[in-house]
Amino acid sequence: MSVMTIYHLVAIFLLCLGIFGIVYRRTLVGIVLGIELILNGAGLSIMASAQLTPAPNALGQAGALLVMGLAAAEATLLLAILLVVSKRFKNVEADKLITMRG
Amino acid sequence: MENLQYENLAWAVLYGHIAIIAVGGFITVLSQSLVRALVGLIMTLFGVAGLFFLMAAPFIALMQLLIYVGAVSVLIFFAIMLTNAWPGGDESVARTGKKTVYALLAAMLPAIFLGSAAIKTAPPSDLVSKEIEVSVLGQFFMADFILPFELISLLLTVAMAGAVVLALERRRQK
Numbered sequence: 001m002s003v004m005t006i007y008h009l010v011a012i013f014l015l016c017l018g019i020f021g022i023v024y025r026r027t028l029v030g031i032v033l034g035i036e037l038i039l040n041g042a043g044l045s046i047m048a049s050a051q052l053t054p055a056p057n058a059l060g061q062a063g064a065l066l067v068m069g070l071a072a073a074e075a076t077l078l079l080a081i082l083l084v085v086s087k088r089f090k091n092v093e094a095d096k097l098i099t100m101r102g
Numbered sequence: 103m104e105n106l107q108y109e110n111l112a113w114a115v116l117y118g119h120i121a122i123i124a125v126g127g128f129i130t131v132l133s134q135s136l137v138r139a140l141v142g143l144i145m146t147l148f149g150v151a152g153l154f155f156l157m158a159a160p161f162i163a164l165m166q167l168l169i170y171v172g173a174v175s176v177l178i179f180f181a182i183m184l185t186n187a188w189p190g191g192d193e194s195v196a197r198t199g200k201k202t203v204y205a206l207l208a209a210m211l212p213a214i215f216l217g218s219a220a221i222k223t224a225p226p227s228d229l230v231s232k233e234i235e236v237s238v239l240g241q242f243f244m245a246d247f248i249l250p251f252e253l254i255s256l257l258l259t260v261a262m263a264g265a266v267v268l269a270l271e272r273r274r275q276k
Binding site for chain 2: 004005006008009014015022032033034040052057058059060061064068069071077078079081082083086
């Protein structure tokens with residue numbers, strides 16, 4: 001098994017843990033934690049693919065930075081959405097948010 | 103290669119960080135208190151940053167620490183504080199067995215398919231990677247990668263503006 005495969009398996013492990021967390025968690029905040037795990041696995045996979053193969057290194061590092069920027073934007077928006085949801089519904093449990101009108 | 107005299111140390115660092123990632127990940131998805139889950143996520147982020155250091159990309163590793171550990175986890179902590187997701191709240195109620203089985207199934211399928219694909223179709227890879235200078239990365243961003251770079255800054259601006267609008271609109275209605 002090559003070194004890159006080990007990194008990719010770690011990334012897949014993070015992806016699976018994130019999916020498990022998204023299904024298993026009750027509150028929206030727990031689901032956000034799962035999404036962060038998945039995004040981190042994606043960044044790790046991109047970096048490993050570029051750094052350990054003849055592909056240009058700058059490409060992988062730029063890709064990982066873009067993933068981080070996306071995660072930052074996503075976390076900001078999710079915080080605002082969580083605030084609005086918790087004000088309207090008084091809780092953030094995923095199974096109880098069954099109406100789309102506020 | 104001449105710089106492989108510390109190879110055993112590098113393997114130890116690799117598996118140590120993988121262990122940190124695994125423990126932190128399990129804390130993140132299984133902990134009953136959301137604050138503990140967030141601490142587990144921070145542990146995982148530190149492990150991934152260590153793997154970035156091991157891949158000879160110190161700039162990206164420091165960015166990981168700055169952006170994820172410094173900014174994103176603080177945002178999530180604010181979300182925990184402001185939404186009454188207190189310990190002993192919704193998350194501590196026992197799950198039904200069906201939900202656990204569904205979650206395990208949803209996690210197992212990509213593990214099997216993607217894992218076997220990654221093992222079978224892996225191209226030969228280098229053992230060590232060459233470090234590139236930050237100036238090279240900056241020139242890459244400014245020359246070849248200028249459109250995604252500008253788009254991500256536009257996306258960040260729109261996200262911040264959208265967050266402010268979302269938070270302010272509710273206050274005006276009251």
